Amino acid sequence: MKEQTKRISKLMSYVLRHNPSELDLDMDEQGWVLIEQLISNARAKGKKISIDIVKTAVETNDKKRFMISEDGRYIRANQGHSINVDLDLKPVEPPEELLHGTATKNLDVIMRDGLKKMNRHHVHLSEDRNTATAVGTRYGKPVLLRIDTRQMVEDGFEFYLSDNNVWLVDSVPAKYISFE
Numbered sequence: 001m002k003e004q005t006k007r008i009s010k011l012m013s014y015v016l017r018h019n020p021s022e023l024d025l026d027m028d029e030q031g032w033v034l035i036e037q038l039i040s041n042a043r044a045k046g047k048k049i050s051i052d053i054v055k056t057a058v059e060t061n062d063k064k065r066f067m068i069s070e071d072g073r074y075i076r077a078n079q080g081h082s083i084n085v086d087l088d089l090k091p092v093e094p095p096e097e098l099l100h101g102t103a104t105k106n107l108d109v110i111m112r113d114g115l116k117k118m119n120r121h122h123v124h125l126s127e128d129r130n131t132a133t134a135v136g137t138r139y140g141k142p143v144l145l146r147i148d149t150r151q152m153v154e155d156g157f158e159f160y161l162s163d164n165n166v167w168l169v170d171s172v173p174a175k176y177i178s179f180e
Helices: 002-017 035-044 051-060 104-113 129-137 149-154
Strands: 066-068 074-077 097-103 123-125 142-148 167-169 177-179
Touching (some): 002 066, 002 074, 035 051, 097 104, 097 123, 097 129, 104 142
Antiparallel strands (some): 097 142
16 A cells, blocks of 8 residues: 555656646646546546545655645645646745755756756745755755845745745845855
8 A cells, every 4th residue: 555655646746746637637727636536537547546545645745745625625736846836825934044955966056056946936945954855865965055045035035835844935046055
């Protein structure tokens, strides 16, 4: 069951954040998809999925990537989209510093060009060292970057906090970045 839940979680992450057409999903502007449609369309493509597996994937995802609507009928990804969705995020005052985990191989470009959202909606930042380190590890030897969010706010940058506690910002110019 655990391996099956992990496979379904990866599928959900892909279709809810990047490619709903993979399962012919009808996604609204805020990224919501009917759970019933997700299940039936995934089954039609040969995926072993059930409401129990979907709920388990949502509840056990270590990054809390997904959210089920209050009425229990819809699901969406909390952040990390490469497709156009409106998560209705409101600016929030961040802590004075946040962290960004990356690989050492990316440092030269980051220190020259800053952090860019690339094909996503925002740059992802964290308050938690372990989370930032885990993110950096995915790309190679990890390094933590300290972001001077206090100065960024003073300079007019807006920060957002996703439902799964990932801090989001449009970009981080290099002058606000230092090594952990």
